[in-house]
Amino acid sequence: MKDTLDRDISMVDLKSQYKRLKPEIDRAIANVINQSSFIKGKALKDFEQELAQYLNVKHAIGVGNGTDALQIALMSLDLSPGDEVIVPAFTYVATAEVIGLLGLKPVMVDVDLNNFNISIHNLEKVITHKTRAIVPVHLYGQSAPMDDIIDFAKKYDLYVIEDNAQSIGGSYFSKTNQTFKTGTMGHIGCTSFFPSKNLGCFGDGGAVFTNNDSLADKIRMIANHGQSKKYIHDRIGVNSRLDSIQAAILRVKLKELDDFSSRRQKVALVYDEELSNTDGIMIPNKEKYTNHVYHQYTMKIIESKRDKLKSYLSDFNIPSMVYYPIPLYKQKAFSSFYDGSGLTNTEVLCNQVLSLPIHTEMESETQNFIISKVKDFFRNE
Numbered sequence: 442m443k444d445t446l447d448r449d450i451s452m453v454d455l456k457s458q459y460k461r462l463k464p465e466i467d468r469a470i471a472n473v474i475n476q477s478s479f480i481k482g483k484a485l486k487d488f489e490q491e492l493a494q495y496l497n498v499k500h501a502i503g504v505g506n507g508t509d510a511l512q513i514a515l516m517s518l519d520l521s522p523g524d525e526v527i528v529p530a531f532t533y534v535a536t537a538e539v540i541g542l543l544g545l546k547p548v549m550v551d552v553d554l555n556n557f558n559i560s561i562h563n564l565e566k567v568i569t570h571k572t573r574a575i576v577p578v579h580l581y582g583q584s585a586p587m588d589d590i591i592d593f594a595k596k597y598d599l600y601v602i603e604d605n606a607q608s609i610g611g612s613y614f615s616k617t618n619q620t621f622k623t624g625t626m627g628h629i630g631c632t633s634f635f636p637s638k639n640l641g642c643f644g645d646g647g648a649v650f651t652n653n654d655s656l657a658d659k660i661r662m663i664a665n666h667g668q669s670k671k672y673i674h675d676r677i678g679v680n681s682r683l684d685s686i687q688a689a690i691l692r693v694k695l696k697e698l699d700d701f702s703s704r705r706q707k708v709a710l711v712y713d714e715e716l717s718n719t720d721g722i723m724i725p726n727k728e729k730y731t732n733h734v735y736h737q738y739t740m741k742i743i744e745s746k747r748d749k750l751k752s753y754l755s756d757f758n759i760p761s762m763v764y765y766p767i768p769l770y771k772q773k774a775f776s777s778f779y780d781g782s783g784l785t786n787t788e789v790l791c792n793q794v795l796s797l798p799i800h801t802e803m804e805s806e807t808q809n810f811i812i813s814k815v816k817d818f819f820r821n822e
């Protein structure tokens with residue numbers, strides 16, 4: 442295998458995806474500009490309807506980004522200051538940040554070592570009389586164990602808000618033999634359309650979904666300055682909108698989402714087949730209750746070798762990423778919530794995870810080059 446590749450390798454190749462969809466996307470953007478209906482226009486209404494239909498959920502509401510989606514979802518629950526909200530310790534900062542921002546208390550729970558998601562047997566350890574909600578994250582594109590989480594939430598009368606920013610398009614196969622799209626099983630689901638997400642727009646964007654009519658009304662109101670009718674403000678809200686250009690782009694891409702997912706799954710399958718027998722690598726597991734949509738292809742590498750592998754790959758201009766290097770409870774921003782006890786699995790994962798490039802436009806030559814260098818590293822170690 443060659444020592445260089447005559448092309449740049451990126452974690453996610455947005456440019457090639459755009460080129461493939463260019464005529465339709467350009468037309469969609471031009472349409473919005475021609476109509477000059479940039480905010481709350483027809484494109485947004487159409488997208489919200491199409492997204493709701495795709496997810497099989499009653500309401501989908503476009504907002505400014507995924508972090509706002511989580512914040513607005515929490516605001517709609519009308520919790521009281523100091524109320525506790527359970528979040529996984531191993532996630533992107535946004536999930537816990539909005540809880541702290543609203544004067545609520547993020548309570549971090551350890552995750553499962555194999556699927557990286559909320560670990561059920563740890564939930565009972567953190568429940569108190571102040572616990573009001575739980576925010577499972579479907580990390581890297583694989584659903585959290587929602588049957589168990591929903592049973593737990595029912596037992597303690599908790600709200601469930603799904604952080605679906607990394608798993609839009611994924612499915613969950615419930616114990617009642619129903620198939621749900623991720624993000625539609627809790628009271629509220631949230632997602633992000635950040636460009637590199639599985640369904641990404643050309644800037645910031647996000648959405649909130651729910652089957653509950655009164656929550657949907659509240660969410661719409663909060664996202665629009667707490668306004669119930671024009672210039673009638675019933676509560677303190679925010680200004681958080683998905684604009685028409687982003688909505689028009691997302692309408693084009695939503696039609697491709699299942700194809701995007703299967704392209705990612707094909708790339709993952711090749712990595713799985715090629716790397717599963719390499720000593721030192723644990724390929725991502727696949728839970729039977731969900732179909733993984735591989736926002737990330739995240740392996741586990743024995744601690745001491747993870748960073749060495751990462752730098753070895755970068756010598757060949759192969760990017761790889763550590764999502765996430767530091768547990769949230771070790772971040773200064775969360776020091777006031779942290780009681781000092783470490784969460785074992787989260788600590789281990791922060792030292793072991795490494796994500797390889799995966800996206801909808803991966804070419805075999807590029808992927809084979811990445812695989813050969815990963816194998817070379819372990820051969821030489």
Ligand SMILES: *Cc1c(COP(=O)(O)O)cnc(C)c1O
Pocket residue numbers: 506507508509532533535536578604606607632633634635645646647
């Ligand atoms: C990306 C992401 C968010 C935040 O989305 P933004 O659109 O960047 O605000 C929240 N949670 C998770 C798990 C994410 O990956």
